[in-house]
Amino acid sequence: MSRHFQLLLFFLSLSSCGIFNSFEKKPKREFRGVWIATVVNIDWPKNGNDNAEKQKTDFLNILNFYQQLNYNAVIVQVRAAGDAFYPSEFAPWSRFLTGLEGKKPDWSENNLEWMISETHKRGIEFHAWLNPYRATFDEDFEVLSETHDYCTHPEWMVHYGKKNYYNPGLPEVRAHFSKIIAEIVSTYDIDAIHFDDYFYPYKITDVVFDDSLAFKTHALTNQSLDDWRRSNIDSLVKETHRTIKSIKPWVQFGISPFGVWKNDTTDPRGSDTKAGQTTYEDLYADPLLWMEEGWVDYLAPQVYWSMELPVASHRKIVNWWAKNNHNTNLYIGNGAYKIRNNSDEAWANKKELPNQFKLAREIPEISGNIVFSAKSLLNNNPDVTKYIKRKLYSEPSLTPIADKTNEPPQTAxxxxxxxxxxxxxxxxxxxxxxxxxxxxxxxxxxxxxxxxxxxxxxxxxxxxxxxxxxxxxxxxxxxxxxxxxxxxxxxxxxxxxxxxxxxxxxxxx
Structure with missing residues (x-):
């Protein structure tokens, strides 16, 4: 056997074993998203006091950067804490946009319309990210507008830790939020409504979330507090889905829950993890039910841990979600903000994030990734960015189909x-x-x-x-x-x- 023939067989065997396949694979459809956080100006705008031209330039810098990386979706936070990044009948202008809550921005056009238009021009989807229940970000209540719900509807609020939250157990709160959803879906050419992981707040030791009066008033007979709270979140999700689809059926509804549904120590159906809190037991969210009921178009669990972290392995959690997916587009949320910025040494390796992308691509039930947050790759870690572009995102990709039940239309x-x-x-x-x-x-x-x-x-x-x-x-x-x-x-x-x-x-x- 000639040496050249032996080498050929060697490389063919490597290829057949799949060593190169995931890197060489160029999927036609794959969700490649990035969260653009506006709360406390994490990603954009850099400062609420910046003028309109500066804010436009900074937003376009984000879009252009991720367009060059062949991303196809941005998830932009348009409601951070009872406020709005667009003119709203139901919330004051956000101080994170204008420097002063309730103050109109100095843009000559509707800022959100402009942002959506510039995003679409680049062939990128615009997902409007809303935080349903966080009412205030801290205890500096003096900065709030007099039209903020904290001032106009104090009976809706529950003070917990250093923040105020809308009480999910009040029907009038859910009705109010349905109006907020209807307003944005009706007015703007968005591709999706997006919720993050903040439903009931993450628990604080020895601090009680005081919704006892709402529980007493609205709970069903013999319904436990935990089940009642979960039913409140279920009602929010179901009603949001109904509201969106009744106005624009093509607008998607996506949710990004905390990464661990339950640990298997409390439920054999849970993941092999030791998470301190879980989305089902502590945040009272049940994304498995939402998928089964068809209330969401996509789910993007936040799996922000490294691949082999013992207490919460990214690999194990991702495989758990894939196994428990139910006819829903499933994306993985990745903690890019941890790259070279975390006590877990795995994040010092430039291949940690790319390997997570690679894992998602190898699993048929998973259709893409979303990174948190925009500045993590925009301003930092160019070696990681170049590696991702060269090995994984060398070609563009279309986003997954939102409606797989109907045939596509005829050619125009x-x-x-x-x-x-x-x-x-x-x-x-x-x-x-x-x-x-x-x-x-x-x-x-x-x-x-x-x-x-x-x-x-x-x-x-x-x-x-x-x-x-x-x-x-x-x-x-x-x-x-x-x-x-x-x-x-x-x-x-x-x-x-x-x-x-x-x-x-x-x-x-």
Whole structure:
């Protein structure tokens, strides 16, 4: 056997064992998200007193950075503590945006509309992140606007630790929050509503969350306090889902619960962990039920521990969620903020976060990752960022489909509008069905589906002009394929066009 043949067999055996597969795999659909935290100006804006142009520049810096990394979703905190990052009938302007709570920002346009528009221009989803129950961030109540619910509805509040919380046990609180959800879904072109892990607050030793009066008033006969609290959160989730879908069925609803549902020491169904608190027993949240009932479109548990941490192994927890997934898009929340900033030495290794991404990609039930938070990679750890881009995110990826129950729409009807030295312009008919146009390099014969490596462009369709403008510089060769994404993320069947031929035809369908 020749030496060259032996080497060939060696490399083939490595490939067949899967050593290279996860790094070489280029999934066409994979959620790649980042949380942009606004509370106490963690990520954006850097300062509430910054002028509008500075805030715009800083937001675009975040978008552009993650676009270059081939991310496809941002989860932007638009309600941090009973406030709003948009004009609202139900909450004052956030001081984290304007420097003074209740003060209107000095933007010349609607700031949230602008943020969503700039995000979509880059082919990135915008998920509006709301904190349902945190009413105040600290005990500095003097900074609150007189229109804040703490001032106008003190009966809704429960003081716990150094914060105030909306009482989840009050029906009027849940009704109020439904109005908040309806307002933002009706007004803005968002892709999703997103909740984090703050339901009932994390427990503080020897401190009582005093909801005894609400429990006495609203609990069912023989219902325990714990079950009643969980039923309150279930009601919030169910009603939020109903509200969203009644207004815009394509808008997703996602929740990012604390990473450990239960330890197996208290429930054999739980994970092999020793978490000090759990999402079911301490935060009174039951994400397994939400998946079973179809109340969420995606779940993104916050698994912020390192791969082999003994008390809470990232690997074990991720596999537990995959095993317990129930027909829901499942993403993993990753603690990028811990890189070289944690007592756990595993986070000093530049491959810790990439290996977590790799693990998620290897498990069929998991469809992507979300990192907390934006500044963790934006301003720090360039070696980690370069490694992720080179090994895992070298190609773009489409987000997972939000609605898998229905067939995608038919390919759009197009009419050639005009062409010049730089662009080919089409008018799209029935454009309200579609959000983006995609184009791929192609041969003469159309394929049923094109791999992500063939994708040359993704462009937001202008709802008003109905014009699709494709740069000729993005069209490699004479043949190219067009397809479209509807608002559920479903892709139409592609159609192949010939660049030279279409310039001599009046229309193409």
């Amino acid at each position: 009807k197009l009419m050639l509008q005009s062409q010049d030295s730089e662009n080919v312009n089409f008018t799209i008919i029935d454009q309200e069905k579609y959000q983006y146009v995609l184009w791929y390099t192609s041969g003469r014969n159309v394929k049923s589906e094109y791999p992500i490596e063939k994708l040359q462009g993704k462009m937001l369709i202008n709802e008003k002009s109905k014009i699709i403008q494709i740069p000729k510089s993005n069209l490699r060769g004479n043949y190219f394929a067009l397809s479209f994404l509807d608002r559920y993320g479903r892709e139409t069947k592609p159609v192949v066009l010939h660049l030279k031929e279409i310039l001599h035809d009046d229309s193409k369908k």
